[in-house]
Amino acid sequence: MGEDFNYCGGDGNYYTGDTGWHPDGGWGSLIAAKVAFYLDPLTRNTGALRVIPGSHQPDHFVRKEGIDVNNSLGLFGIPPTEFPGAIALETNPGDVVIFNHDLFHASFGGTSWRRMFTMNCTIKPETSEELEQVRRYMQAHTPGSNNYVTGAGMYYPPMIDTADENRLHHLRQPIEIHDQLFPHLARDVVNQESTV
Numbered sequence: 001m002g003e004d005f006n007y008c009g010g011d012g013n014y015y016t017g018d019t020g021w022h023p024d025g026g027w028g029s030l031i032a033a034k035v036a037f038y039l040d041p042l043t044r045n046t047g048a049l050r051v052i053p054g055s056h057q058p059d060h061f062v063r064k065e066g067i068d069v070n071n072s073l074g075l076f077g078i079p080p081t082e083f084p085g086a087i088a089l090e091t092n093p094g095d096v097v098i099f100n101h102d103l104f105h106a107s108f109g110g111t112s113w114r115r116m117f118t119m120n121c122t123i124k125p126e127t128s129e130e131l132e133q134v135r136r137y138m139q140a141h142t143p144g145s146n147n148y149v150t151g152a153g154m155y156y157p158p159m160i161d162t163a164d165e166n167r168l169h170h171l172r173q174p175i176e177i178h179d180q181l182f183p184h185l186a187r188d189v190v191n192q193e194s195t196v
C-alpha cells in the first residue's frame with residue numbers, strides 16, 4: 001500500500017468462539033488491509049488466524065466457483081478447519097499479522113478471552129475509480145456506518161488531538177470523506193451541537 005495509506009480506524013475485542021470462514025471485502029484489488037495483533041499466544045487449535053492463501057484474487061477457485069467454505073464437510077467431506085490449502089498463522093504477543101481484506105480468513109478453537117486488536121488501512125486513492133472504492137469502503141466500515149457518535153466524526157478526539165504531522169498525514173482524507181458521507185456526525189456539527 002506504500003507509505004501514503006489512509007488510516008481507517010481500528011478496534012479491540014475479546015473474540016469468543018469460532019468466526020467461520022469469510023473475507024472482509026471483495027474489491028478485486030488491494031483497497032484495504034487489516035493489521036492484527038493478538039495479546040495471547042495462539043496456535044492452530046486455540047484460535048490462531050487461518051487464511052486461504054490466494055483467496056483474495058478474483059480468479060481463486062473459492063471465489064470463481066462460489067464455494068461455501070463453511071460447508072466444506074457437506075460439499076467435500078472435509079471439515080472447514082482442514083480446508084485444503086488453508087494455513088494457520090500461529091502467533092505470539094508481539095507478532096503482527098497483515099492481510100488483504102479480500103482474503104478468506106477464520107479462527108477456530110479460541111477461548112472466550114482471545115484478545116485481538118486491529119488497524120484497518122486503505123490505499124490513498126489516486127484515481128476517481130479508487131476514490132469511489134474507498135468511499136464505498138468507508139460507507140460500510142467507519143463510525144458513521146454504525147451511527148457511532150465519536151464526538152469528532154471519523155475518530156475519537158484523542159486520535160486527532162494528539163496527532164503530529166506524521167499521523168495527521170494518514171487521517172486527513174478519511175476525516176474529509178467520512179464527514180462528506182455522514183454530515184450529521186461530522187466533527188464541526190457535533191462540536192457545535194455540544195456547545196449549544
Ligand SMILES: O=C(O)CCC(=O)C(=O)O
Pocket residue numbers: 015019024047048049105106107116118
Ligand atoms: O478472530 C480473528 O482472529 C479474526 C477476526 C475476524 O474474522 C475479522 O477481524 O474479520
